[in-house]
Amino acid sequence: MTTPLLTESSIHVRDPLPILFVGVGHAGGKLIAHLPKRVPELSYAAVDTDRASLDELPFDRKILLGDAATGGMGTGGNPELAQTCMEESEDSLYALFQGFRVVILVAGLGGGTGGGVGPLLADRAREAGLIVISTLVQPLEAEGGSRRNLAESALNGYREASDAVMLFPLDSLKVSEDPSMLLSRLLKRCGMEIGRSIGGLAVLLRSGWLIPLTLQDVVQTMHRADGYCRLVAVSADGEDRLTRVLDQLFTHPLLDKGSLLAHSGGIVLGMLCGPLTPVRDLERVSFEVRKVLRSDAELKIGVAQDERFGQHLALVVMVAEHWSAKPRSLPPAETAIAETEAGDETLTVAEKKKLIQSEILLSSPSKGKGRFKDIQPTIVEGADLDTPTFIRKGLRLSFYKERTK
């Protein structure tokens, strides 16, 4: 016989958190097209520059960006055209974000709209005061150099404008022991992983908590993770559900088969269960997870109940890929630029924005020149090229953040 964890009367009930899912571009829309049927209580929208692909999606809210600029034919990966499309449709986008507290953008990184328009969309959502979580699918390595270059550039853009970036590398989702895995199966698997994990996160944030986990808890972890997190959801039912759910978690490909979990500095673990879940289930999950974590890792656990789960047990786990002592701050772009404009006139606005949003120059290493300190310097246009480029450019390394912790 199982013992209820808590009685119904003690469940902390809150107003549901208004969360909007937005599929950006063709891939983004496809990836979440199945969610409205599974989790109908959430809100969904699609944003695309391609009319035909937008028409296929089952959402109430759809915005065709830049109809005048592209004729509904897509941007073809042209970033300037993407910018034009955004400007043309700004009013519709602000209207779309009205009334929501969190927006979860879902996009493929290698596409024209997902890669080009998406980061701008994230920026607008943040300007509208929303918490922005970008869920991004990284193209396969086999898709080639130009697509990967576009993906990398887009990822940086998303990261600068989002509270957190949840990355789903397609290569990680390949089943290594199955070389004949079909491409269609891989894409389907990716869609399922995204649906389960972000859907699970959304349900957790909206459900009645037995052990509370607030939106702020999640956002704080996102910010201390530098914006880079991995999100996975695993579930099982039956008598051995605990063993199976933990096995899935510790061997999950998106967590590098447990390696990421073992090295992470911050983890948010949400346990979603039915009303008859005993305390010992939580104790076992907590014990087993703590066993694999590093000793100084910060683990935040929340437990939420949903009657639909019955005997099911689901874990939604957000793992920080990087960890810093100080949370990353994301001031509104215009304010941040104005603050530093007087300080460094040599930088372009874009560079200033990048500097601020990346919190760089905070903990740079020794500004020495190492083995070049005693020889004739290489000076080009005033820059001493013997000083490491990453120092001169003020790029931040996770290494220093970890050391300063």
Add this chain to the structure above:
Amino acid sequence: MAHPIAVLEVGTSEVRVLVAEPREDGHLMITGIGRSPSSGVRKSEVVDLDNAKVCVRKALLEAEENAQVSIQEVLLVFSGDHIRQTLNRGTINVMSEDRVITAEEREEVMETARAVNLPHDQEILHSICGQFYIDDQEGGVLNPDGMSGSRLSLDMLILYGHSNRLRNMFRLVEEAAVEVTEIAFGGLCCGLSVLTPQQKEVGGILIDLGAGTTDYVVYSDKVIALAGSLGVGGDHLTNDLALGLNLSTAQAERLKVKYGAAMVDLSSRGRRIPIPPETGFRAQEVLSRDVNTIMHARMEEIFELVKAQVRKEVKKKNFGAGVILTGGGARMNRVQDLASRVFEMPCHIGYPKEVSGLALPTESPEYASLVGMLKYGVRTRNSAVRGPLLGTFLRKIFG
């Protein structure tokens, strides 16, 4: 087979010697290689003569044993960020009554274009003919002989460098008991080695990613439009990693070669790379993302600097052959992707062509300059009049 030729490059990471026998059809058969880790050289310049001398001797000895020859003289490949270029236009009046340009007038305009005033501590290293212009015609020609006009002009690309620094390199080799019979700039040698005539015709940007310097040669409109050297290379990448991640130089070098990439790889950003301990440096783990962030920043800067030079100096930007990478840095993971992105054109690795024999030089982009020097040596040996390269330089320094 003709008498063997030996070429030497005193690089920042390695001293290399190649011995080859030219065949009658012009093909080169590599018969010997000598290599020695370099010491006493930074940015392709000698900073410790004694240490460098030991390395040169070692490489020469190995090549001699390998090729079963005694090396008495070498052709020397050089580089260094003191090498500069200037484009000088010379103009003469065509004096003949019929205004038909003769070979003598072509020679005369070449002499005029070659005459530049340089600071007293600089020497002309190469003078490379560009296009000839007749009267005020905008389009240039490669050979004006027999054409009509009243004025003949020529753009001459002059490469020059710091006398003392070149003198140090000569002294180093001569103290190793071999004579330098010819020298040439490494970037130009790479062009000779890896580019086909078709590639030169359609234009391209060749970048030799060495350990101490990055040399570049730009072909445009069928001529060399730009050549030069930046005093940054793979050595800087190693130094950046060592400083950034608190590693020894040896640890950083191994990390760079084994795990480094010119782009931040999304799929392995979170991967941790174990660094074994070394005297004075503890064992640790570094993030793949950090390694590649450091390398990406440096490589992107190098490419951007070359691109800025091209933008500034090259008038007609026709680069049908794209970007061609040589040198040890061309082996870096994803460096082609980065170059392609920065220059916005296709990029590929240049391998030495028209050589056979020992496998290493024919399969390695880092041997491009040496193979090019071999080709240059064969060309000058077969030529009754040596090219407009370093005759004057040699005379001034050693005459």
